[in-house]
Amino acid sequence: MRTYTPGKSNLSEQSWQYDLDAHDRIVSIGPGWSEFALENQAPAIAATGDVVGRPIWDYIHDEGTRDLYAALFAVARSGREIVVPFRCDAPTLKRYMVMSITSLADRGLRLTSTMLRSETRPYQPLLDPAARRSDEWVTVCAWCKRARIDDLWIEIDEATARWDAFGDGPVPRLTHGVCYDCYKNVMHEVEAAKHR
Ligand SMILES: [Zn+2]
Numbered sequence: 001m002r003t004y005t006p007g008k009s010n011l012s013e014q015s016w017q018y019d020l021d022a023h024d025r026i027v028s029i030g031p032g033w034s035e036f037a038l039e040n041q042a043p044a045i046a047a048t049g050d051v052v053g054r055p056i057w058d059y060i061h062d063e064g065t066r067d068l069y070a071a072l073f074a075v076a077r078s079g080r081e082i083v084v085p086f087r088c089d090a091p092t093l094k095r096y097m098v099m100s101i102t103s104l105a106d107r108g109l110r111l112t113s114t115m116l117r118s119e120t121r122p123y124q125p126l127l128d129p130a131a132r133r134s135d136e137w138v139t140v141c142a143w144c145k146r147a148r149i150d151d152l153w154i155e156i157d158e159a160t161a162r163w164d165a166f167g168d169g170p171v172p173r174l175t176h177g178v179c180y181d182c183y184k185n186v187m188h189e190v191e192a193a194k195h196r
Contacts, residue, residue, distance in 0.1 A: 014115035022107035024056050024073065064178030065142045071190045076101040076109055080193045084186050086113075087145040089156075091128040094119045094145075124156050125171045134170040143182035153179040 016032030029051060060066050075082050083100045099113045125131040126138070126147070138159075139148045146153040149162065 015113060017110065017112045018051075019104060020056055020073075020109045020111070024109075026051050026054055026056060027108070028052065060142075062142065062176045062178065064183060065176065068143075068178065068183065068186045071187065072101055073109060075190050075193045076103050077107055078194075079103055080196055082189060082193045084143075084189050086143045088113070088115075089124075089127055089145045091124050092120055092122070094121055121157055122160075124160055126156050126160065126174065132170040133173045136172040137175055138172040139175050139177040141179040141182055142176040143186065144179060146179060148177065148179070153181070 017030035018026055018033060019028045021027045033051075056069070057066065060069055072082055072084065081100060081102045083098050085096070085098050088095045088097050095118045096116045097113050098116060099111060102110050102112075104110055126140075140146070140156070141148075141153060144153070145156065147156050147159045149159050154162070
């Protein structure tokens with residue numbers, strides 16, 4: 001039986017913020033960043049010293065999400081604030097978030113992510129970086145955190161139940177993508193913002 005102990009949750013603000021310069025380099029990071037990165041067991045990005053000065057693109061690998069961020073940045077730099085929903089889940093928590101992007105001086109951008117609500121759920125080894133991995137891969141939508149199984153995008157809880165195989169055995173490795181619904185929804189927000 002696998003056990004999982006979530007880190008002590010002491011997020012003072014249920015949000016985090018960072019600023020980009022005109023070249024999409026991270027120039028400053030608010031206090032929430034490290035806490036969220038640690039809560040999400042992403043120590044690689046938890047150390048702010050390592051992040052400042054790096055282009056945001058170093059942290060966004062899949063092509064679909066890069067396209068969406070580029071579209072969001074372009075509309076924000078035209079002076080229109082844009083707000084999009086996303087999920088930032090932990091192994092025992094579904095976090096429903098919104099990200100707002102606003103323009104700063106000199107073509108800079110401010111990205112603020114705020115938690116709207118969270119729901120606890122049974123431990124999902126697929127989202128636990130410490131879980132033992134198999135040689136298989138599963139794509140998870142970077143925005144809604146659903147997993148693609150047989151060309152269907154389904155909640156990870158459901159995927160876990162469906163695959164029962166997870167049990168105490170190794171779980172597939174994760175890679176990120178964008179599901180059709182999220183691509184369409186984010187692009188819809190971009191188009192709507194252009195006409196405001
Ligand atoms: Zn999605």
